[in-house]
Amino acid sequence: MRILITGGTGFVGRWATAALAAAGHDVYVTSRNFLSMQGCEVIVCDLLRPEGLDVAFARARPEVVLHLAWYVEHGKFWDAVENLDWSAATIRLVSAAEKWGVRRIVCAGTCMEYDLSEGGACNEATTAIRPLSLYAVSKDSIRRIVGKFAADSGMEFVWARLFFLFGPNEHPNRLVSSIVASLLSGRPAKMTSGSQIRDFSDVRDTGEALAALALSKVTGAINIASGQPLRIRDFAEEIRVAAGNVGELRFGALPDRPNEPAAIVADVTRLRDEVGFRPIRTIRERLSETIEWWQGELDLQLKVHMRATYAVSK
Amino acid sequence: MRILITGGTGFVGRWATAALAAAGHDVYVTSRNFLSMQGCEVIVCDLLRPEGLDVAFARARPEVVLHLAWYVEHGKFWDAVENLDWSAATIRLVSAAEKWGVRRIVCAGTCMEYDLSEGGACNEATTAIRPLSLYAVSKDSIRRIVGKFAADSGMEFVWARLFFLFGPNEHPNRLVSSIVASLLSGRPAKMTSGSQIRDFSDVRDTGEALAALALSKVTGAINIASGQPLRIRDFAEEIRVAAGNVGELRFGALPDRPNEPAAIVADVTRLRDEVGFRPIRTIRERLSETIEWWQGELDLQLKVHMRATYAVSK
Numbered sequence: 001m002r003i004l005i006t007g008g009t010g011f012v013g014r015w016a017t018a019a020l021a022a023a024g025h026d027v028y029v030t031s032r033n034f035l036s037m038q039g040c041e042v043i044v045c046d047l048l049r050p051e052g053l054d055v056a057f058a059r060a061r062p063e064v065v066l067h068l069a070w071y072v073e074h075g076k077f078w079d080a081v082e083n084l085d086w087s088a089a090t091i092r093l094v095s096a097a098e099k100w101g102v103r104r105i106v107c108a109g110t111c112m113e114y115d116l117s118e119g120g121a122c123n124e125a126t127t128a129i130r131p132l133s134l135y136a137v138s139k140d141s142i143r144r145i146v147g148k149f150a151a152d153s154g155m156e157f158v159w160a161r162l163f164f165l166f167g168p169n170e171h172p173n174r175l176v177s178s179i180v181a182s183l184l185s186g187r188p189a190k191m192t193s194g195s196q197i198r199d200f201s202d203v204r205d206t207g208e209a210l211a212a213l214a215l216s217k218v219t220g221a222i223n224i225a226s227g228q229p230l231r232i233r234d235f236a237e238e239i240r241v242a243a244g245n246v247g248e249l250r251f252g253a254l255p256d257r258p259n260e261p262a263a264i265v266a267d268v269t270r271l272r273d274e275v276g277f278r279p280i281r282t283i284r285e286r287l288s289e290t291i292e293w294w295q296g297e298l299d300l301q302l303k304v305h306m307r308a309t310y311a312v313s314k
Numbered sequence: 315m316r317i318l319i320t321g322g323t324g325f326v327g328r329w330a331t332a333a334l335a336a337a338g339h340d341v342y343v344t345s346r347n348f349l350s351m352q353g354c355e356v357i358v359c360d361l362l363r364p365e366g367l368d369v370a371f372a373r374a375r376p377e378v379v380l381h382l383a384w385y386v387e388h389g390k391f392w393d394a395v396e397n398l399d400w401s402a403a404t405i406r407l408v409s410a411a412e413k414w415g416v417r418r419i420v421c422a423g424t425c426m427e428y429d430l431s432e433g434g435a436c437n438e439a440t441t442a443i444r445p446l447s448l449y450a451v452s453k454d455s456i457r458r459i460v461g462k463f464a465a466d467s468g469m470e471f472v473w474a475r476l477f478f479l480f481g482p483n484e485h486p487n488r489l490v491s492s493i494v495a496s497l498l499s500g501r502p503a504k505m506t507s508g509s510q511i512r513d514f515s516d517v518r519d520t521g522e523a524l525a526a527l528a529l530s531k532v533t534g535a536i537n538i539a540s541g542q543p544l545r546i547r548d549f550a551e552e553i554r555v556a557a558g559n560v561g562e563l564r565f566g567a568l569p570d571r572p573n574e575p576a577a578i579v580a581d582v583t584r585l586r587d588e589v590g591f592r593p594i595r596t597i598r599e600r601l602s603e604t605i606e607w608w609q610g611e612l613d614l615q616l617k618v619h620m621r622a623t624y625a626v627s628k
Contacts, residue, residue, distance in 0.1 A: 050364075079466050084409040087459055088402035095398040137462040141455035145401055148451040152393050 004060040007068030015207020028060035057100040065105040074171040083138040094146040104156035111163045112136035116261035123267040124221040163225035167203030168293040183247030190253035194233030197263035201226045202286035205279035225266030242287045318374040321382030329521020342374035371414040379419040388485040397452040408460040418470035426450035430575035437581040438535040477539035481517030482607040497561030504567035508547030511577035516600035519593035539580030556601040
């Protein structure tokens with residue numbers, strides 16, 4: 001099957017790309033940068049420019065589109081004006097997909113579309129929608145427009161709501177990566193109270209779930225998550241154990257954010273029963289792998305640093 | 315005050331343009347066509363192209379934007395893919411407005427955003443939102459995104475929900491114009507049962523209300539309408555009387571549309587009390603003026619036709 005993936009070189013997207021390529025599909029990945037990726041063809045184009053879309057569709061002629069690209073700069077994306085750029089780009093993308101005869105389109109949404117004040121597991125059909133940030137409002141609104149358009153034009157439309165992620169290549173300031181980096185480098189990991197409950201998945205499992213979803217016949221909104229409620233405090237302790245019982249976790253060293261939801265957890269019944277997806281590894285196993293990956297990164301950085309020092313001193 | 319109007323040459327927009335120009339403001343109107351309009355400067359640009367926006371803002375440098383442009387082709391706009399183009403264009407427009415330092419932006423919404431199954435007068439704060447067509451879903455979704463963005467960035471944001479309109483230059487296939495044209499040309503006016511209740515305004519009053527709204531400090535969603543429930547059947551009879559008691563109305567000659575809302579009427583408390591707008595003329599007076607306008611048009615068409623016939627026969 002011919003599949004076009006936007007954001008297919010990103011944190012989540014690379015694993016969806018890898019899974020679909022490994023399954024023997026003709027995978028095309030858009031990127032603004034000239035780069036190569038194993039098992040797929042990279043189409044260099046800018047999705048924020050109208051002509052970029054035609055370049056991508058003309059080359060890929062996809063049956064299925066997996067649209068993961070968005071502005072996700074850590075610490076900035078919640079309220080950034082770039083959410084408007086990507087809203088407009090996504091609308092244009094779905095319009096182009098219809099024009100190019102795409103049969104099925106899967107777009108990335110977010111758990112932040114839900115009303116999180118209730119606290120229970122978020123269900124696609126029964127939990128109210130109440131996005132608060134510009135990011136979440138944009139995602140929710142785009143879902144409404146393109147969902148209606150897809151329904152009218154007979155295109156299968158899927159809205160994959162992602163929850164919390166960790167794994168290789170995570171931005172170093174995010175929760176898991178910052179804890180791991182602190183522990184491995186011997187600094188105490190400064191944390192909030194850690195009382196919040198979140199739904200964490202390894203990004204490799206998320207990528208594989210998205211690949212399975214792209215190949216399935218499931219439509220509509222669907223949670224892509226682990227479905228396991230994890231208290232941040234317990235999760236951090238797991239990380240410390242997986243890292244070899246090293247370092248120190250300082251809970252309460254950072255203030256809790258006001259109005260932060262107490263719990264954000266997914267009901268994954270649809271993902272499990274309709275898509276038939278279950279991750280092969282446990283969260284604990286994935287944490288170990290992630291820590292190994294970070295150890296490799298830190299070793300590499302140390303080597304680069306030492307070589308630079310050696311070269312200078314020589 | 316410097317005011318940029320999109321759609322300012324259109325059915326509604328021309329009257330808003332005229333009202334603001336007459337009040338002495340520096341009015342700039344975007345248009346894809348080279349044309350001139352009294353009292354304002356026409357900026358030739360295509361809002362569907364990103365560079366078109368910069369052309370408009372660089373020239374107008376507006377404090378206030380009145381965004382009325384959209385795809386409104388009669389009989390087609392409800393489900394047209396162009397709704398996606400204008401959704402994307404509107405998102406980009408609001409983003410550009412913020413970048414160019416616009417203080418206040420007024421966008422056109424629609425009564426079709428409301429849940430019309432309840433039947434009461436639609437109130438901005440209390441009536442549920444339940445858009446059904448792609449047009450209405452697009453408008454509603456765009457309101458969510460750009461409303462949130464404007465709130466975050468401190469730009470005054472107004473969402474003017476328009477109801478039913480009639481007046482000069484109306485598309486000849488629409489309700490009032492088709493009745494008038496039939497009656498004036500001696501053909502029976504074929505109608506549905508006429509039992510539906512609608513809120514009709516003259517487009518000149520709507521334009522003036524939008525102008526008053528643009529100059530006011532009112533923000534958020536606001537109904538722009540007459541607030542007068544008119545049964546289509548009674549309204550058609552009014553038209554027949556205003557046309558000089560000529561012609562015949564054939565109620566029931568056309569089938570009622572299934573699932574059509576029984577009543578679509580606005581609560582105009584905000585428009586009346588907060589904007590302070592009241593139309594100077596009654597609906598009946600405006601109907602007479604509209605019919606006069608149509609008579610002039612038909613006379614003109616007849617003259618053109620006769621001249622053409624004369625020229626051919628000569």
